[in-house]
Amino acid sequence: MYKFILPLRYFLKRRITHLAAAAVALCVFIVVVVMTVMNGLVSEFKDKNHDFVGDCIVGTDSLVGFCYYEDFLSELQKHKFVQAASPVVKGFGLLTQPGTGQNIGVEIIGIEPVGFCEATKFAQTLYYHKDKPSDVFSPTYNPALAGCVVGIDMISGSRDGAGKYHHGPEPLQIELMIICFPLTARGALAKAGTDLVNSKTVYYSDDSHTGLVKVDARTIYLEFKLARELLGMAGATPRASAIHIKFAEGTRLKAGVGKIKKMWNDFAETYADRQYANLLKNVTVQSWLDYRRGSIAPMEKEQTMLILLFAMLGIITVFIIFVVFYMIISHKSKDIGILKSVGVSRIAVLQLFVVFAALVGTVGALTGAGAGCVFLAKINDMEDWLFERFGWQLWDRTVYAIGDIPNDIEWQVLAVIIGAAVLAALAGAFFPGLRGSSKQPVEVLQVSQL
Amino acid sequence: MKQLSLFLCLKYLGGKKILLLSIAAVAMSCALLITVSSLFTGFIGAIENSADEHLGDIVIGAPAAMTISKYDRLISSLEASDYIEAATAVLSGQGLLHLGKGTGDVRAARIWGIEPASRSKVTPFANLLIKHKNGTEPPTLTAADDTDGIAGFVGIGVVARPDDVTDEYDFKQVNASIGRRVFLTTGTRELKPKTIKFAIADVVFSGVHEFDKDFVYLPIDVLADKLYPSQGKVADMIQIRLSDGASPESALAVVRGIWRNFAQKELGWSNYAILLTKINTSRQMQAKLLAEYKKQMGMLMLIFGVVSAGVVLLIFCIFYLIVITKQKDIAVVKSCGLSSASVGTLFLVFGFVTGFIGSGLGVVIGYLFTKNVNYVERLISVVFGLKLWKSSTYMFTRIPNQVNWESVIWIGVAAVFAAAAGALIPAIAAATVRPVKILRYE
Structure with a gap:
């Protein structure tokens, strides 16, 4: 039970963990919004190509x-x-x-x-x-x-x-x-x-x-x-x-x-x-995807590049979690010492911190994803409002053949983003957790260390 | 004593390997923002330059379905102005090109009737020709054979297609096309299609997909004779190159004045027709598109900027961690006489130093990446077989790799201050450490 109570207690009491969760939330929010819009544009473009040529083309x-x-x-x-x-x-x-x-x-x-x-x-x-x-x-x-x-x-x-x-x-x-x-x-x-x-x-x-x-x-x-x-x-x-x-x-x-x-x-x-x-x-026989590859491929490449860039920036979030956990674990030496002195194993201590990291990651990811979903639901209304008030559009519709900003959330993509965020949190917390779990009670509980 | 305290402080902070993490994070964000900004501004600049190079600085465009006759006199008047170095006439149209016997290759083409000699003064046209690139004489458009002496230039994309993998043209194929007889048909106002047979005298390779893909250049008098047989020498566009140092705004006013005078006196045009004439700088003609690119760049910078704000959080966490784990040391140096303000300032200075080193590294990485982006792209293409940049998609044969120093400065400075901002709260926390509380032994 302590494996769940202690992480929850740490999460609620230690304000610094809120910072870690906020960093995860910010990253997830941006990735959800950008990836949804980008995915929407790509899949919309693919659908248009599919509709235009049918399923298969025999041609020269x-x-x-x-x-x-x-x-x-x-x-x-x-x-x-x-x-x-x-x-x-x-x-x-x-x-x-x-x-x-x-x-x-x-x-x-x-x-x-x-x-x-x-x-x-x-x-x-x-x-x-x-x-x-x-x-x-x-x-x-x-x-x-x-x-x-x-x-x-x-x-x-x-x-x-x-x-x-x-x-x-x-x-x-x-x-x-x-x-x-x-x-x-x-x-x-x-x-x-x-x-x-x-x-x-x-x-x-x-x-x-x-x-x-x-x-x-x-x-x-x-x-x-x-x-x-x-x-x-x-x-x-x-x-x-x-x-x-x-x-x-x-x-x-x-x-x-x-x-x-x-x-x-x-x-x-x-x-x-x-x-x-x-x-x-x-004469060649091609699926619609291969037949229109020349048009579709550049958009897919841009999508891949964007994912790579966000992955690079996601590393910063991993670092933040690493530092926050390092800090918390450094401060919880006494708790670790007490837990170990009453018989809790090293693995169990590590599990405790893993649960803690998963909690930070999950709360951050869900908050970011929720905010992202709300933002996406209102994105076209916001753009309309900005256009009416200030004449500002994300894409000038006289230049680009884009209708509404795509905002259909793909739940699979959302699940992958949330999963990746939780994994990033676990990755960030793993080494501090490992370090904390290897502490010896005799060292951390001696009076000079208190 | 103070010096000893300072020494101890520097030792505690300087020896922290975790600071390298914050430096690395600042450098990565900085490099990313510099690269994105430089590539975008380079791309925007390349569009502006390509328009300048292809169209000249200022363009006079006749209203739809109208042509400018006696354009030689207009050009003389323009060239008499100190603001204007040279001007050239263009007659534009669209047509259908058949690339010769048995090829089965037909494509839509944009046709420009030009005067190569005057065009070479307005644009670097002669340098874009593959065969006559380094010729001392201006290029000519004549051929003495079965094409009635008519020769033309074509864009490289008309006679060849870039390789799907490397995006490079096969120059053997391109050179082989020089001298080929081709047929061009174009419609006229009288609804009678006219066909022109001509020999390809040279191929134009500007590196700008838009101008390479479907342009055909013919002598302006030949085209005028086919399209407007009863009107003599006519043009529908005058392209102007300004003198060195001439301000485009002032020159625009001068050109408008000369045009009005010419259109009224020489052409007898009504005020309405004169008003309908479009006189713009080539950059103004691109303004709408460029505004969109700038907007996209702004959005991308905003998104990456917000995500990079995570670096501030990271620095905050790292410095806070140092303060928390080194409370005893801070208390020791404070007890040795270092003031709270000095301790706080020290952390803040370290924040600045972290930002400074990180942003310096970021600038170097961003600079190296931007400058070598074409090699990197080539490397990815060779290693992974993934061609990221294609001229047909992104307009240019090469990725514009000019570093935008303006953005380098503001991104660098912002990174330094962001790092210092991240260190601010830990600095306050360090300054408020009370030795008596920390160092007591109970």
Whole structure:
């Protein structure tokens, strides 16, 4: 019983232990707040990437694309673990708004709206056709016209200082011209000898807000067949750039991707003797994480760096606990001597100090975590208040594509932080505890030492 | 006697190994804050400098869908001013570049029509060219072949992609691209796409991802002829380099005056069109972004500063520990005649000394780390295969490694005072030790 009563008594009576607990609390508070916001940003960004591309992508970086995608799609559709699969063509184009003389280089993504919305969460990114994405390329003001979907950040002035986008009740009738270099299957210019380019007038039908800056600022979505025509991928042996796949519920990502890889290898082998089979060699099968690795990796690295920096600073807390315990144990020589003289073992004394350290660590960690949770719960309200009163935002929403500050606490992360704080407290207290437990009663209880 | 007491005091304090812990903690926090501050300010400074180098000091930007004709006369007027060293015209647009036969490589490009000779006076453009870097003559944009004599420069990112692991360009591939014939198409106001075939005369490598990734430079007259065939020589941007020592604010007023005069008399523009013309320093053009970076730096410094405040607690604990464990010694020296004030001051001085040594060490560590941050990054990349810095993510090929001495001073001074603050309460505790209470033997 003394193993619990004495630590509690020390904790309540010795004010210096409150200092140690406060140091732990401060460290935990900052780590909880920063890690929650950072984790939120990273996982939000990952989710956006996942929503944008689906679970698995069979595709090529080459702008020439690859053939026989329809046959592979048919293969895919035979398998139950594939919930949806949709072909996509990708290329670059020049977008011109008549009368303005303004050109902008864009990425063209040609999609079959129904299939693509089943394979990805594209429908959720639309504004006017969220509920009926099949009509996304039919402008509501004149369904007979060829429509297009533009990245939301390509529409100037649609975003206010608070980061909110504004739309009219109907899309505006905006005429746009898209110009592309059509390429042959060998990568040459398909219209060499003539005017080299394809051009087509399309009309703004909707906008897409994926939340991915580079996508929303430079992407135009066209109807699959139109895009394929413009980019020179139509013809006797039509080509596509990628197939986006969504797995059926319950399919594990790694297992699903593995199966698709095997299917693709078998498929490529079967078609090895066909015309343009060389294009199949450039095709890769990737999970969404690998496919978007280039965008996601920098954020993950920053997160890792931040964890390392906080770990370095956490060492200071370990030192504080070390010194506080050293001080307390130096002062409790008499108690140790008395305990040992009545038969308490060295291990039991060490346990006593371990319990004491765990108490300091737990109280500090819980206090810091609690304060962190309260702070996070109110962080957006505080930012709103600061913005209204002083025009101050943590991130200027006209510069960054960030909505609310992420404040969803991940309980696993919180548990890890609290656990790490308690362990840090134990680490800090271990050596002083060991030193205290090895004291001999005969030495500490002699009159000259009292 | 006092000297003996002082000697004893110094011996008690100086012999404490635990003081090294507080010195180490101060040094670590100090080094961390100096590194973070230096890297951030270096990054911000690099953005400002890159804008200066690429755009000149002041930029006159024509209103949307308008162009500046007779720009030679405007440039002459500007260069006649003492404030201005040189000016050059730019015609900008966007296009689509096909990188030659059989490559299947098409990419979106930003096009600038330039005059290489005058541009070299405004920006260090000639030094950024890979082939003509050390040439004595200004670079030219001519090619005598099947491209109708048209040659252009392209950013290094247009013809090559940095290695995924090392983030370095393959210069063999880059050099091989020089001389290649490429096609550039661009739209015009008349909705007729125009295609320009040109030879790559040189590759521009500025080390700034933004300017390397997709820029194509063509002769301004060729571009003007394609985009505005009926308007003759036109530009939509005038980039200006100021004379040495000229104040940007004063020069801005001078440029505005010259522009107003030119636009009214030579171009016959309305007051409204003149008002719509954007005349800013290149730094003003970056101001919004830079303000955000500065804000992020402030937040990071605040967070690390608060956590570093733990060092004050640590020093407090260590000094308090010394006072508690050395109460008898303090009582002895006090009984030898050292006053309470002297004992307190001694602890305080030790706090200062701890802070001074710690912050000095921190400055050295912070300086060495910041200066060698590129080697450290390379080492991590080689040892762990983890490339922390990529130009495509962080704009620059190299990590800016300039030490911010302003922040070094305030962080160093703050560390010294923080250490002294940590020692304050233990110093008071030491000063109030009563020898009669401590030294009695019962």
